[in-house]
Amino acid sequence: MSRRGAFDWGVETFATIASTDNEPLQIANPRFLGQSEATLKAAYQSRDTKKKFSRGWRLANKRVAQLHSKIARQRLDLHHKQSAQMVAGASAIFTEKLQPANMTRRPKPKQDETTGQDLPNGAAAKAGLNKAILDSAPAQFLGILRYKAAEAGVVYAEAPTRSLKPSQRCHACGAVVKKPLRERWHVCPCGASCGRDVNSALVLLAWGLEHVLSVFFAWLWLRNNRSQELAAYRGVQNFPLEP
Numbered sequence: 001m002s003r004r005g006a007f008d009w010g011v012e013t014f015a016t017i018a019s020t021d022n023e024p025l026q027i028a029n030p031r032f033l034g035q036s037e038a039t040l041k042a043a044y045q046s047r048d049t050k051k052k053f054s055r056g057w058r059l060a061n062k063r064v065a066q067l068h069s070k071i072a073r074q075r076l077d078l079h080h081k082q083s084a085q086m087v088a089g090a091s092a093i094f095t096e097k098l099q100p101a102n103m104t105r106r107p108k109p110k111q112d113e114t115t116g117q118d119l120p121n122g123a124a125a126k127a128g129l130n131k132a133i134l135d136s137a138p139a140q141f142l143g144i145l146r147y148k149a150a151e152a153g154v155v156y157a158e159a160p161t162r163s164l165k166p167s168q169r170c171h172a173c174g175a176v177v178k179k180p181l182r183e184r185w186h187v188c189p190c191g192a193s194c195g196r197d198v199n200s201a202l203v204l205l206a207w208g209l210e211h212v213l214s215v216f217f218a219w220l221w222l223r224n225n226r227s228q229e230l231a232a233y234r235g236v237q238n239f240p241l242e243p
């Protein structure tokens with residue numbers, strides 16, 4: 001039996017992988033993307049100091065566009081490599097369904113600590129940047145991963161985030177303990193203690209093994225041993241991994 005793995009999207013990391021073979025593993029965001037993003041931010045700032053539609057502004061705007069396509073190319077390349085790595089040697093991959101509302105987080109309002117007055121938090125600029133950089137990234141990655149998994153005959157399934165609550169549920173005992181996003185460590189009265197992302201990945205792995213693979217193997221067994229009876233049921237020829 002080859003490796004079955006589950007991964008959770010990180011905030012600081014690209015993904016955290018739990019698998020049946022290895023200790024949980026974190027995949028860091030590559031440094032070059034961070035550098036490109038810093039350059040892009042600087043390019044935006046440089047553009048925004050110029051008079052709109054002036055010659056200087058147009059040149060700066062062109063630079064912004066070029067950097068965007070460079071980052072998009074780097075990211076696509078990365079997504080191909082990382083999904084290929086995940087699929088290699090795996091028999092099943094689980095993750096959670098994307099929540100579109102969570103994909104772009106607005107910067108929190110900042111307040112002056114002594115006066116309590118609102119301070120500029122760069123929300124407008126940052127929202128644009130977040131949108132450009134993050135919007136399509138997780139969906140693109142999952143699209144490539146799903147395709148590569150299908151091609152390699154690897155089971156791929158996305159857990160229902162709302163009912164499973166991978167970030168709030170304890171991987172060891174199943175209890176749901178709410179924790180805010182800034183809480184990076186999972187501690188449970190049952191004694192479980194691990195990183196937040198590691199916990200989520202373990203919850204997703206347990207979900208996949210219990211709710212997807214058991215059904216999948218039952219289906220496979222039926223197909224191999226009871227194919228004639230199965231043929232009586234239309235629509236069960238293709239295992240419905242994706243809702």
Ligand SMILES: [Zn+2]
Binds near residue numbers: 174191
């Ligand atoms: Zn627990």
